Amino acid sequence: MIYTCTITPSIDYTTYLPEFKTGKLNRSDEVYFYPGGKGINVSRVLKRLEVESTAIAFAGGFTGTYIEQFLINEGIKTDFIPTDEITRINVKIKSTVETELNGPGPTLLDEHLQLLFEKVRQMKAGDWFVLAGRLTDSIPTSFFEEIAMYCNANRIHFVLDTSGPALKELVRLKPLLIKPNVDELGELFETEITSTQEAVKYARNLVDQGVEHVIVSMGGEGALLVTKDLIIKASVPTKQVVNTVGSGDSLVSGFIASYMTEQDATKAFRYGVASGSATAFQSDLCERDDVEALLDQVLLNPLFEQDVKK
Ligand SMILES: Nc1ncnc2c1ncn2[C@@H]1O[C@H](COP(=O)(O)OP(=O)(O)OP(=O)(O)O)[C@@H](O)[C@H]1O
Numbered sequence: 001m002i003y004t005c006t007i008t009p010s011i012d013y014t015t016y017l018p019e020f021k022t023g024k025l026n027r028s029d030e031v032y033f034y035p036g037g038k039g040i041n042v043s044r045v046l047k048r049l050e051v052e053s054t055a056i057a058f059a060g061g062f063t064g065t066y067i068e069q070f071l072i073n074e075g076i077k078t079d080f081i082p083t084d085e086i087t088r089i090n091v092k093i094k095s096t097v098e099t100e101l102n103g104p105g106p107t108l109l110d111e112h113l114q115l116l117f118e119k120v121r122q123m124k125a126g127d128w129f130v131l132a133g134r135l136t137d138s139i140p141t142s143f144f145e146e147i148a149m150y151c152n153a154n155r156i157h158f159v160l161d162t163s164g165p166a167l168k169e170l171v172r173l174k175p176l177l178i179k180p181n182v183d184e185l186g187e188l189f190e191t192e193i194t195s196t197q198e199a200v201k202y203a204r205n206l207v208d209q210g211v212e213h214v215i216v217s218m219g220g221e222g223a224l225l226v227t228k229d230l231i232i233k234a235s236v237p238t239k240q241v242v243n244t245v246g247s248g249d250s251l252v253s254g255f256i257a258s259y260m261t262e263q264d265a266t267k268a269f270r271y272g273v274a275s276g277s278a279t280a281f282q283s284d285l286c287e288r289d290d291v292e293a294l295l296d297q298v299l300l301n302p303l304f305e306q307d308v309k310k
C-alpha cells in the first residue's frame, strides 16, 4: 500500500481572471475549490493512474471536513488526524501570471505526532510512505528523522518531497526518491542554480549522500533524473499551460505508479514527467489518458559525467 502524508493540507481556492490588479477590487467568475497539499495531490493523481493509496493528513474545521469528503467521493482512502484549527485555504490566482498565497500549517502537539507514528508503525515491508509538502515549524525535524529511520529499518520505501531545513536533514536518511524543484535544490545548497550542469552537480551530491533517485524539476524547462548510474535530462511537451499547481506532485505520482510495477527508473521518469506536464495543461490534476498521450513527447537525453563536468 502507498501512504501519502500531508502535514499541511489545504483547500486550493483557484480563480481565473484575465488581469489581476494589486490594490484594486478584482472580480472573477471562474473559481474552483480543489483539495490540496502535496501528499493529497499525490493520492489524487495515483487514483487517476489506477493506483490505490491512503491519504494521511492533519486536518480540522469545515475545510478539513470538505477535503476529506472530497477525497472519499473520489474513491480515495483517507486516514485523517483531526486538529482543532481550521485547515488553511491557499489562494491560487491564475491571470497573466500565476500568483499563490499559502496559509500557515497547523500547530501540532505531541499527541498528534504520536498518532501519526502509530500509523507508520502499522505499515509493512514493501509499503510506500510519501511525505510531501511543508512540514510545520511546530514539529521538530528529529520527529521526521525517526520516521525515516523507522521506514529504513522496516523496508518501507520512503519518498520525500519537501523543502527547507527538514529536507537538508532528511536526505541523509537515504530516501528512495526526492523531487526538489531547481529553486529548492539551490536553497538546499545555499546557492542559485543557473545551469543544467550545476543542477546535476548538486543532485549528484545528494545521490552520494545515499538518496536513490533525485529528480530535479524545472517547470517548462523539463526535469533531470540523477541516480548512481544515470543522468538523464527530460524535455517536456509544449502546449498552452493552464494551471501548474500540483504538477510537481503529479511527477512524483507518475514516477511511483510506474516504478512500483516495473522497477525501471528511466521509464518511471518519463511517466512522471508526462504526468507533470499533463497536469500543467489543465485546471485540475491529470488523468491517465492525458498522461499516456504525452509519453512520446517527453524526450529523454542521457548526459555523461564528463560532459556535465565541462
Ligand atoms: N510550462 C510547462 N510546460 C510543460 N510541462 C510543465 C510546465 N510546468 C511544469 N511542467 C511539468 O511539471 C513538472 C513539475 O514542474 P515544476 O518544476 O513546476 O514542479 P513544482 O515546482 O514542484 O510544482 P508544484 O509545487 O506546483 O507541484 C515538470 O517537470 C514538467 O513535467
Ligand SMILES: O=P(O)(O)OC[C@@]1(O)O[C@H](CO)[C@@H](O)[C@@H]1O
Pocket (backbone or CB within 6 Å): 008, 010, 012, 035, 036, 037, 038, 041, 090, 102, 132, 133, 134, 245, 246, 247, 248, 249
Ligand atoms: O505550503 P506547501 O505545503 O509547501 O505547498 C502547498 C501547495 O501549494 O502545494 C500544492 C501543489 O504542489 C498545492 O496543492 C498546495 O496549495
